[in-house]
Amino acid sequence: MSKIKTDDIETYYEIHGEGNPLIFIHGGLVTSTMWQPQVDYFYKNFKVITYDVRGYGKTGVSSLRKYSVELFADDIEELLEKLKIEKPIICGLSLGGMIAQTYATKYPQDLRALILSDTAISTSLT
Numbered sequence: 001m002s003k004i005k006t007d008d009i010e011t012y013y014e015i016h017g018e019g020n021p022l023i024f025i026h027g028g029l030v031t032s033t034m035w036q037p038q039v040d041y042f043y044k045n046f047k048v049i050t051y052d053v054r055g056y057g058k059t060g061v062s063s064l065r066k067y068s069v070e071l072f073a074d075d076i077e078e079l080l081e082k083l084k085i086e087k088p089i090i091c092g093l094s095l096g097g098m099i100a101q102t103y104a105t106k107y108p109q110d111l112r113a114l115i116l117s118d119t120a121i122s123t124s125l126t
Helices: 032-042 070-085 095-106
Strands: 002-006 009-016 020-025 046-051 089-092 113-117
Touching: 002 070, 009 032, 009 070, 009 113, 020 032, 020 070, 032 046, 070 095, 089 095, 095 113
Parallel strands: 020 046, 020 089, 089 113
Antiparallel strands: 002 009, 009 046
């Protein structure tokens, strides 16, 4: 239960367990707490990381007037750099899946695997 400065916001995140990093990205209108059953299951074998996307839950909003999936993907890259996390498995649901797709497209060299659930093709939110 921590916060870290990423770009122009304070990003709320939690890390549970050890092993290969597994990042869960929540959908719209919810927060990282939606992943608690998955955290409880996977933390025994993975370093599970959940976080609140910019403007959601305990992560702050920024002065930007418009957010985009590309901005959210850059936020993940910044978070992973700050936490010194390499080659994560990223799982995204709905909006989180769109963010995960964009991250995979922008930073393919930094990704171990991609899991998408109930999502659409990534497009700009602007």
